[in-house]
Amino acid sequence: MEFALFVTALGWMATGRTEAGISRVVLPRKSRDAAFEALVEGRGRIRTPLVERDATAFDSLASRLQRFMEGHKVEFPDRLDTTGWTPFSRRVWETTRQIPYGQTWSYGRVAAAMGQPRACRAVGQALHRNPVPVIIPCHRVIGADSGLTGFGSGLELKQTLLRLESSAGATSLP
DSSP states (O other), rough: OOEEEEETTTEEEEEEEETTTTEEEEEEESSHHHHHHHHHHHHOOOOOOOHHHHHHHHTTTTHHHHHHTTTTTTTOOOOOOOOOOHHHHHHHHHHHHHTTTTTOHHHHHHEEOOOOOOOOHHHHHHTOSSBBBBOOGGGGGEEETOOOOOOOTTTTHHHHHHHHHOOOTBBBOO
């Protein structure tokens, strides 16, 4: 897996890719080492060699993530490596990817959109395992009572990401 480490307004991030597409996004961490450790931990059973690349080798992904972390509206049409995704997780993540920028859906709404309205908890479990947050915007999924719940990188970061998207100063960028 090729990877890149880069700094954003919120901290150090990492991205990983295979020949099939983007396979990992590590949300902001306090240090470069912490971002790298999260990348390695997130690989799971995949033990392909890690090859560090300059962030520019990932086309514009790093710069788009940097702009996103500054509060700009950014699109992420990137091709994803879906190797190892279960059919259920794939459906959850594809549905979540359709949530418009600046909007939130409940876990129940995601489950209903998939045609499985009783699968709220399973949706939450799949989102917890999301390997490419922001590209698959799991931070946009909230509790039925509109409360912030369940986010592997902490509710404070989830709130920050939602605030960035709802800020009046967000500008539209390609």
